[in-house]
Amino acid sequence: MIPTDYYIFLGSGLFTIGVIGVLTRRNVLIILMSIELILNAVNINLVALSQYFKSVDGQVFAIFVITDAAAEAAVGLGLIIALFRNKETVNADEIDLLKW
Amino acid sequence: MLDTIWLIPVFPLLGAAIQLFFGRRSSNRAVSAVSVGLPGLSFLWALGCFAQFLGLPESYHHVFLRPLYTWLPAGAFHLSNGSLGNLNVNVGMQLDPLSCVMMLVVTGVGFLIHVYSIGYMSHEGGYYRFFGYLNLFMFSMLVLVLADNYLMMFVGWEGVGLCSYLLIGFYFLRKSASDAGKKAFIVNRIGDAAFLLGVMLMVVTFGTLDFQTITAVARNPHLHVGGGVITTICILLFIGATGKSAQIPLYVWLPDAMEGPTPVSALIHAATMVTAGVYMVARSNALYVLSPTALGLVAAIGAATAIWAASIGLVQNDIKRVLAYSTVSQLGYMFLACGVGAFAAGVFHLMTHAFFKALLFLGSGSVIHALSGEQDMRKMGALWHKIPTTAKTMLIGTLAITGTPLLSGFFSKDEILWQSFSSPYGNKLLWAVAVVTAGMTAFYMFRLFFLTFAGSSRVPHEVEHHIHESPSSMTVPLICLAVGAVGAGYLGWPKVLGGPNWFEKFLDPVFENPAMRPALEHTWNLEFGLMLLSVAIALVGFFVAYYWYVKQPGIAERVAAAAGAAYSLLLHKYYIDEIYDALFVHRVEDLGSALAAFDLGVVDGGVNGVGWTTRMSAELSRLWDTWVIDGLVNVLAFVVKIMSWPARIVQTGLVQNYAWFITMGVLIFMVYYLVPFRAFFAWLF
Numbered sequence: 001m002i003p004t005d006y007y008i009f010l011g012s013g014l015f016t017i018g019v020i021g022v023l024t025r026r027n028v029l030i031i032l033m034s035i036e037l038i039l040n041a042v043n044i045n046l047v048a049l050s051q052y053f054k055s056v057d058g059q060v061f062a063i064f065v066i067t068d069a070a071a072e073a074a075v076g077l078g079l080i081i082a083l084f085r086n087k088e089t090v091n092a093d094e095i096d097l098l099k100w
Numbered sequence: 101m102l103d104t105i106w107l108i109p110v111f112p113l114l115g116a117a118i119q120l121f122f123g124r125r126s127s128n129r130a131v132s133a134v135s136v137g138l139p140g141l142s143f144l145w146a147l148g149c150f151a152q153f154l155g156l157p158e159s160y161h162h163v164f165l166r167p168l169y170t171w172l173p174a175g176a177f178h179l180s181n182g183s184l185g186n187l188n189v190n191v192g193m194q195l196d197p198l199s200c201v202m203m204l205v206v207t208g209v210g211f212l213i214h215v216y217s218i219g220y221m222s223h224e225g226g227y228y229r230f231f232g233y234l235n236l237f238m239f240s241m242l243v244l245v246l247a248d249n250y251l252m253m254f255v256g257w258e259g260v261g262l263c264s265y266l267l268i269g270f271y272f273l274r275k276s277a278s279d280a281g282k283k284a285f286i287v288n289r290i291g292d293a294a295f296l297l298g299v300m301l302m303v304v305t306f307g308t309l310d311f312q313t314i315t316a317v318a319r320n321p322h323l324h325v326g327g328g329v330i331t332t333i334c335i336l337l338f339i340g341a342t343g344k345s346a347q348i349p350l351y352v353w354l355p356d357a358m359e360g361p362t363p364v365s366a367l368i369h370a371a372t373m374v375t376a377g378v379y380m381v382a383r384s385n386a387l388y389v390l391s392p393t394a395l396g397l398v399a400a401i402g403a404a405t406a407i408w409a410a411s412i413g414l415v416q417n418d419i420k421r422v423l424a425y426s427t428v429s430q431l432g433y434m435f436l437a438c439g440v441g442a443f444a445a446g447v448f449h450l451m452t453h454a455f456f457k458a459l460l461f462l463g464s465g466s467v468i469h470a471l472s473g474e475q476d477m478r479k480m481g482a483l484w485h486k487i488p489t490t491a492k493t494m495l496i497g498t499l500a501i502t503g504t505p506l507l508s509g510f511f512s513k514d515e516i517l518w519q520s521f522s523s524p525y526g527n528k529l530l531w532a533v534a535v536v537t538a539g540m541t542a543f544y545m546f547r548l549f550f551l552t553f554a555g556s557s558r559v560p561h562e563v564e565h566h567i568h569e570s571p572s573s574m575t576v577p578l579i580c581l582a583v584g585a586v587g588a589g590y591l592g593w594p595k596v597l598g599g600p601n602w603f604e605k606f607l608d609p610v611f612e613n614p615a616m617r618p619a620l621e622h623t624w625n626l627e628f629g630l631m632l633l634s635v636a637i638a639l640v641g642f643f644v645a646y647y648w649y650v651k652q653p654g655i656a657e658r659v660a661a662a663a664g665a666a667y668s669l670l671l672h673k674y675y676i677d678e679i680y681d682a683l684f685v686h687r688v689e690d691l692g693s694a695l696a697a698f699d700l701g702v703v704d705g706g707v708n709g710v711g712w713t714t715r716m717s718a719e720l721s722r723l724w725d726t727w728v729i730d731g732l733v734n735v736l737a738f739v740v741k742i743m744s745w746p747a748r749i750v751q752t753g754l755v756q757n758y759a760w761f762i763t764m765g766v767l768i769f770m771v772y773y774l775v776p777f778r779a780f781f782a783w784l785f
Contacts, residue, residue, distance in 0.1 A: 023760055031756075092756050099753025 007048030014041035028083070028090045032076045039069045101148040102156075105166050105193045108149065108203065109246060111142040112238035119235060123228025135231035136214045139238050143207040150200055162609035163312060165248060167192035172251070181324070185307030194248035194311060198610045201447060202245035202379055205454045209371045209584075210238050212577040216462050217363040219573035220469060230270060230361065237263035241372050245379060249309040250299045253380070257295065257344065260373045261288045267368060268360040280356035287353040291343015295380075298336030305329055311383060318386035319613060327391060334387050334394030337380060338401075345377030346428045347405045347435060352677060354428055358420040362465030365420060370427045370461050371454040378434040378450050382443045382611075389441065389615050395525050399439025403520075403533040406432030408674075410540035414547075415660070415670045418475050419464045422548050426501065427457055429537060433516050436534060440526035442519035443611045444604040448592045449516055451603075452508035455584035456500035462578055463494035466570045467552055472563055477548065482557035487569045491553045493578040498549045500585040502542040503638050508589030513538065514631050515594060521630060524617035531630075538634050542641025550649040596627045 014037055021034025043062045050058030084090055115138035123131055153164055167190045174187040195203070214234060221230050240259025247253040261284075269281030299309065305325055306314050317323065318330075341347065346354035357369045368374070381388065381398060388395050406429045413425035430453050437446030468475055470487050484491045500507040503514065517538070521531040557564070569575070593599025648656040660667045669675070750761070 019763060023756055023763060093754055095755070096753030098755060098758070099751055 004048055004052045007044055011041045011045040011048065014038075014044065026091045026093055028080050028092050028095075031092060032073065032080070035076075036069060036073070039065055101145065102152045102164055102195070103166065104145075105149050105164075105195060105246070106168060108142045108145050108207065109239050109242035111138040111145070112235040112242065114138055115235035116232050116239060119228045119232030123232055126228065128222065128227050131228045131231050132218045135235050136211070136218060138235065139207065139211045139214050142238070142242070143211045146203050146207040149195065150204060153195055153200060162196055164195040165192060165312065166195075167248070179307050180304045180329075183307075187303060187307060187309075189249060189251045189309055191252055192248040193246045195246070196610055197607045198379070198382060198447065199245050201451055201607070202375075203242065205451055206238070206241050206245060206372050209454050209458050209581070210241070210367055212580050213363050213367040213371070213458060213462065216366075216465070216574050216577040217361075219571040220363055220465055221361065222571075224361070226270070230267075233263055233266045233270070234364070234367070237267070237368060237373070241376070244376055248311055250302060250311070250314075251309050253383075254292075254295065254299060257340075257376060257380075258292065260368070260376060261285065261292065261344070264288075264357070264368050264373055267364040268357045270360055270364065274359070277359040280353075280359040284353040284357050287350050288343045291340045291350055294336045294343075295340025298333050298340065301329070301333050301336065305333065314384075315386040318390060319615065321614070323390070330387055331391040331393050334384070334391045335397060337384055337387075338394060338398055341377030341381050341435070342401065343377075344380075345374050345431045345435070347377070347401050347432065348408060351405060351409065351428050352680060355421050355424040355673070358418070358424050362420065362461060362468060365424070366458045366461030366465065369424065370457040374427065374431055375434070375450045375454065378431065378438060378446055381435065381438045382447050385438075385443045385611055386613060386615075388438070389613050392525065395439050395441060397439070398435050399520070399525065399530055402432045402435030402437075402439050403530045403537075404432070405429065406436060406537045407533050407540070408432075410537045410544065412670055412673050413544040414540060415667060416544075417477050419467065419477050419480070419548060419552065420461070420475055422477075422544055423457070423460055423464060426460075426541065426544065429541065430457065430501070433513065433534065433537070436520055436530060437516040440520045440523040440530065441616060442516065442523055444607045445512065445515040445519050447607060448603050449512035451591075452500070452512040452585070452588045455581055455588050456497045456507075456509055459493060459497040459578060459581035459585050460501065462574070462581065463490050463497060464552075466490040466574055466578065467494075469570050469574070470567050471559065472566050474559075474563060477551040479558050479560060479563075480552045481555045481559065482553070483559075483567070484553040486567045489569060489575045490578065493575075493582040494549065494553070496582040497585055498545045500589075502545050502642065503538055503634060505635060506589075508585050508587070510635075511589035511592050511594060514634060515592065517634050518594075518596075518627050518630060522627070535634055535637055539637040539641045542638040543645050546642050546645035547649055550645055554650050555653055594627075596624055596631070 018034045018037030018039075018041060021037060022031050025031055025034065043065050046058040046062045046065070050056060050062075080090060083095065087095060089095070115135045118134050119131060126134075156162075156164060169191055170188050171191045172187070172189040174189065176184055176186050179185040214231075217230065217234065221227055224230070237260060240256045240263055242256070244253055244256025244260060247256060265281045265285040268284050269278045271277045272281075302309060302314065306317055308314065339350075343350045354369060354374065358365055360369070388398070409425045409428035409432065413422050413429065416422045416425060430449070434446040434449050434453070437443070437449060466487065467480065467483065467490060470483070470490070471480065474480065496507070500509040503510045517531060517534050520526040520534055521528065559567070590599075592601055592603035595601050648659065672678075750757075
């Protein structure tokens with residue numbers, strides 16, 4: 001039986017990699033992939049702690065998150081296509097529309 | 101009919117209104133039917149009024165007054181002698197023997213000239229305009245002669261001046277015609293201003309402008325008005341008359357007025373309008389009799405104008421100009437008569453002159469018509485058989501004006517000559533001038549006649565083909581006027597020839613005046629002798645003209661060459677136009693230039709200065725705005741910009757930066773809550 005700590009370490013490692021990916025990568029697609037990493041890190045935590053607390057709630061939440069991630073991927077890819085059509089780029093640092 | 105006497109001027113006014121408002125679209129036939137018919141109607145009405153006037157009972161004292169309404173109720177004011185006056189100017193009609201004569205002459209001769217114009221103007225443009233103006237003139241002239249006060253007379257006086265201007269400038273595309281119109285109008289203005297001053301002086305002197313009242317006051321032996329005032333009034337009125345009736349010094353407009361169509365010259369510048377001055381002086385006879393000075397001036401100006409204009413007429417070559425100077429000269433005769441106190445003789449000559457001068461002008465118009473517009477007598481000649489009716493009627497007119505015995509001019513002119521010789525206001529010098537003028541008149545009139553109708557033809561070949569007698573609408577008026585020119589004189593058949601002098605007796609109620617110096621008794625021998633003398637002088641004029649222009653053609657040129665400077669002086673009309681130009685016209689133009697310079701320099705300069713000042717102050721304002729107001733705002737903005745720098749650099753618009761801040765914030769809070777600082781510090785101290 002693998003101790004719960006390991007899962008926690010794995011989840012936080014994965015989360016950190018995802019956050020660094022979101023914050024540092026230029027390509028919007030990579031950023032989206034990094035967000036998936038973050039979500040999955042959360043999923044690992046949820047499932048691991050569900051096991052630890054002998055409660056099924058965490059697993060239910062994990063299913064919700066997976067559903068949400070699928071929907072988010074669909075919406076995110078649609079946004080990226082629309083963005084590319086307007087700006088001819090998928091580089092996050094060339095997109096500063098929030099300034100105005 | 102007398103009650104509706106006001107219809108006499110209203111008929112032509114109606115015609116004028118119809119022509120000037122609707123004439124453009126009507127046919128020539130309709131225009132002439134209306135515009136000749138209405139003056140004809142007014143002539144018939146005048147005849148009816150005249151007949152009724154003669155039948156008035158004695159209690160009317162030979163005056164019929166028909167007030168219509170109060171025009172100017174000016175109210176109370178102080179007269180020049182301090183008493184209170186109350187001025188009410190009426191629009192009203194006055195019919196007395198004098199206005200009867202004028203009314204009949206104006207409507208009668210006017211109607212004939214309207215008929216004549218149908219033929220004369222048939223080929224001209226602006227047919228309706230011509231008849232509209234002509235009718236308007238008839239209206240104004242009738243207002244002038246039928247008015248019962250000076251102000252209403254002045255209205256007519258100005259009206260005829262306006263129509264004269266419009267008709268002289270009828271061919272307004274020709275510069276000379278429009279210039280002549282302006283000249284007539286402006287020269288008349290000078291006289292009119294004096295007339296108006298005279299009228300104002302009458303208002304403050306008499307407190308009324310009614311002819312009847314003023315005449316009654318002036319004839320009152322207890323009149324309390326200074327002779328100086330009366331003389332001033334008379335002279336001012338006379339200056340008005342010199343303008344309208346073309347006397348020295350204001351006669352210069354009349355010869356130029358010949359630029360108008362010939363019927364206009366006949367009606368306005370010979371028969372009616374120019375006699376308005378004579379009528380006005382005759383109308384004011386009660387005042388003039390009080391002022392021998394003014395009478396003397398009238399006589400002197402009249403005689404001087406008569407001989408002056410006649411001498412110019414001797415050498416003119418334009419057929420209408422000869423007649424124009426002749427008109428000026430004959431008007432001088434009329435004023436001479438008025439000036440020697442023989443108002444009846446002046447009005448008598450006015451009437452006969454209206455006939456024969458209208459006849460001569462219309463005849464000359466017929467000649468001009470026949471020669472396709474030629475007016476130079478040097479290009480006429482031998483027309484006697486080609487236009488016989490015109491020639492014969494012209495001969496009658498010529499005989500009448502030169503004073504041939506038993507024609508109208510003889511009676512009226514000899515009455516004037518006799519009066520200027522024998523009247524207590526006359527003298528031998530005036531008479532001598534008048535007799536010499538009579539000789540000149542005979543010469544220039546026969547010169548005109550011979551050059552036009554006798555001798556050999558000098559008509560250019562291409563014009564010769566078109567020579568034709570005028571249509572009957574033109575010849576019938578000529579014949580009617582010729583009858584008048586022969587017969588009008590018999591109304592004033594003088595006593596010396598055993599006549600009743602009905603005309604003078606008819607006018608007596610207007611002119612008889614106790615203040616007048618008693619006239620000499622007619623001495624048969626003297627008067628008859630003078631009459632023979634004047635006929636002899638006229639005969640001399642006739643024979644000279646006959647010898648020079650028929651018997652020995654060519655001698656006239658030799659005489660002219662021999663006379664040299666004198667001839668050229670006369671041909672150039674004594675250079676009066678040039679002298680007036682130099683003395684007045686150019687001085688007025690100088691004044692105009694000076695005023696223009698003043699306008700340009702001072703007025704425009706002032707306006708420009710104000711504009712410049714405004715511009716400069718606006719410039720200051722602009723600098724203040726740019727540097728101070730805008731500067732303050734900009735400084736404020738700059739401060740805000742500097743202060744907001746830290747806030748601004750955070751707002752990059754890049755989503756990853758924002759994510760960084762969020763992450764950092766979360767990390768800081770996590771560190772703050774997770775790291776046990778308090779325990780650490782507690783442990784430390």
